[in-house]
Amino acid sequence: MNVHHTDVKEHDAANAYQSMSETTGHDDPRWAFGTGVEDAQAEITSPVPDGVDAADLAAYCLMLGDDALICSHRLSEWVSNAPELEEDVALANTALDLLGQARVLLARAGQVEGRDRDEDSLAYLRLEAQFRNVALAEIGDDLDFACAIARLLLFSSWRLALLHRLLDSRDPVIAAVAGKGVNEVTYHRDYAARWALRLGDGTAESHDRMQTALNAVWPYVEELYRPSEVERRLVEAGVAVDPALTRAEVDAVLDEVLAKATLARPDGPPIGTIGGRGGRQGVHTEHLGHVLAEMQSLARQHPEATW
């Protein structure tokens, strides 16, 4: 029926697959590319620094890790929806960088708390109120590119300011994440700033859309500078940074970008807390439940499975 065909290479290929079936280890670094986990693997098991409360350290790793994980989820919603292929690539790349940061931080949280939870059990099996991310990371953008850019500009400007100050954290994992993350998030901020300029100083329509998006996202900024009790204690211990200290740097960056982009700095009131509690205390917006419903659905259907 079909044409005779033999080729030695194909049998080699087949053998290669068969030999792979004998080495299915998930920790094989060949398969963990693009995540950064392999670089930090050694540090993840380092002991909790002297004088640092393990529960506080675990909570802080969750804060930084959840910010990255949830923001990454929002960015990856853009894959195959972006205005240009270059933007599909850039947004996916940004999502991937943040996912890599999240994986290391969640793994460290699991290691430090000592309850036998790994990055996946923390990502997939926690409830909404157990997430510690800020609201800015979780709010949706309804595939409005201006909104995605406004959110990324604020988030990356703030996160970069945090990571700069975490380079000499006494926790070696946080310091390693900061070391790698500074380069990554510098690019994210640059990307968002360039688009803010193009949209702000592009057409009349894009200017209006960018200003509207900025106005919508701005009220979530205040939370970024509000330290939790955990952070206050870890600042004392030389592990964390007081987020209030990032305000001046972030403001200066945003003022410069907004001026060049011919955009006005919004002056609406910040989003309030509930009894003084916000994302760092596990009190979220209505958005997070939907993010987790989607993100965790398959993992929860097969709680016994490994992938």
Add this chain to the structure above:
Amino acid sequence: MSTADLEQGFAATISADQRIEPRDWMPEAYRRTLIRQIAQHAHSEIIGMQPEGNWILRAPSLRRKAILIAKVQDEAGHGLYLYAAAETLGVDREALTEKLIESRQKYSSIFNYPTLSFADIGVIGWLVDGAAICNQVPLCRCSYGPYARAMIRICKEESFHQRQGFELLLAMVNGSDAQREMVQESTNRWWWPTVMMFGPPDDDSPNTAQSMEWGIKRHTNDELRQRFVDMAVPQAAALGVSLPDPELVWNEERKAHDYGDPDWEEFKAVVAGAGPTNAQRVARRRRAHENGAWVREAAQAYADKQAARAAGRKDCEVAA
């Protein structure tokens, strides 16, 4: 030079197995065929982001999520190289995208099937990318230089994707009963559409002879299909999954597998637009393109303003 001279030069390049480059003269029909093929290939990469992207948000481990995002990102990159290769033939990406969203150009029919379980992510890597590699490796020697060079890079990444897909399936078949069932069900669903990815049988493939004569195509559809089947069978055995073809059997005489005939009526229907997700895929691409129009206009307006400002500054310098 006369047209006859030009044609002779072109034929000499092809018969010497040399590359045609963008500046070289080429027959109009050769150019048209290449544009059609490269555009379809580029569209396939871009539309192909959707079925896999369907599982990014639900990937069941963070490691699988990272691998999947990276893979879909690679596909956008492949689309970019291929549109760039098409541009060397005088058609721009915008025009090709318009043709795609108006359904005036096609993409690989395989992407008109839905991804219904996470095993599909593995099976697409293993079978669909595996079939794509069989199709694409010979294109690295295609007579048109820019296409051949783009294919070298793409094939390297595709073979990585195929291994990742296979590795996911290995993890799943070594997992729970539910995971093994997912892999088998997914294999059953994707096998025949994948076998059909090589196009109609040789006796029903009108363009093959001309494309082979031009050195665009190096093997017939059935040759490539045979190569794929022979490759997939031992891999299926390594996974412990069966392939849903009762006629699939080793033929000692041919040193190759005999296999059954796919449902070519289904193939024709899907190509004609009646696949399970044809409308959905094109609508999604159209939505992204149309929703992005104001962004692209803004980028252009900003670039124009910047250029005008730079020119203005230069004028001032000259005046000073």
